Amino acid sequence: DQQVKQNSPSLSVQEGRISILNCDYTNSMFDYFLWYKKYPAEGPTFLISISSIKDKNEDGRFTVFLNKSAKHLSLHIVPSQPGDSAVYFCAAERGGAQKLVFGQGTRLTINP
Amino acid sequence: ETGVTQSPTHLIKTRGQQVTLRCSSQSGHNTVSWYQQALGQGPQFIFQYYREEENGRGNFPPRFSGLQFPNYSSELNVNALELDDSALYLCASSSGGAHLTNEQFFGPGTRLTVL
Numbered sequence: 059d060q061q062v063k064q065n066s067p068s069l070s071v072q073e074g075r076i077s078i079l080n081c082d083y084t085n086s087m088f089d090y091f092l093w094y095k096k097y098p099a100e101g102p103t104f105l106i107s108i109s110s111i112k113d114k115n116e117d118g119r120f121t122v123f124l125n126k127s128a129k130h131l132s133l134h135i136v137p138s139q140p141g142d143s144a145v146y147f148c149a150a151e152r153g154g155a156q157k158l159v160f161g162q163g164t165r166l167t168i169n170p
Numbered sequence: 171e172t173g174v175t176q177s178p179t180h181l182i183k184t185r186g187q188q189v190t191l192r193c194s195s196q197s198g199h200n201t202v203s204w205y206q207q208a209l210g211q212g213p214q215f216i217f218q219y220y221r222e223e224e225n226g227r228g229n230f231p232p233r234f235s236g237l238q239f240p241n242y243s244s245e246l247n248v249n250a251l252e253l254d255d256s257a258l259y260l261c262a263s264s265s266g267g268a269h270l271t272n273e274q275f276f277g278p279g280t281r282l283t284v285l
Contacts, residue, residue, distance in 0.1 A: 062212075064212075094276075099278060100278050101174070101260055101262075101275075101276030101277050101278050101279055102213070102260070102276045103276070104273050104274070104275075147212050147213070149212075155218075155226060156201065156203065156218065156264055156274060157203065157215050157218055157226050157228070158203075158205075158213070158215060158274065159215065160205075160212030160213045160214070161212050162210070162211055162212045163211075163212050
């Protein structure tokens with residue numbers, strides 16, 4: 059039972075344009091959502107998060123949008139830079155338990 | 171401040187053997203979570219230790235076990251290895267407690283191959 063899904067295994071975007079990564083979830087008990095970025099041979103690093111009481115959170119070039127009714131969240135990166143090329147994981151948790159449920163990941167490639 | 175470290179980096183075992191993976195948490199962190207990441211998949215929660223006690227477990231059989239030590243470092247033990255146990259094992263540490271903004275910091279992982 060995949061509770062968090064990232065349906066796009068890969069995404070290719072031109073440098074300077076907007077990258078939009080999508081994530082869907084099925085468990086309505088999730089109340090906190092996170093995005094992690096992973097480079098090869100490194101562990102995932104935290105990027106940005108959002109609580110279920112909000113519908114948007116912004117940090118520099120990164121913005122996460124949450125649509126609770128659709129059980130959907132998205133990560134916007136603008137402008138995209140070559141260093142953004144990595145695998146991005148969406149994750150969810152409930153009740154502050156820090157037991158993350160991850161999606162399968164989306165490999166983002168930024169082309170110069 | 172040192173980050174999360176894991177050892178070994180790579181490991182090759184055969185079916186039926188036992189393996190122990192180690193994790194040193196970030197300074198000041200009292201919670202360690204272990205995740206299994208199979209090829210092409212996202213990390214999957216195995217279990218979590220908080221102040222030396224198991225604090226939640228994912229859908230993994232009992233042959234996956236763990237320990238947390240007084241210095242908050244941790245071990246993951248897997249008995250009777252199976253081919254499907256081949257994966258990247260990630261450890262994450264955090265400051266614990268039911269606080270939504272407690273970020274988890276991941277180590278680089280241990281790549282386990284079971285032949």
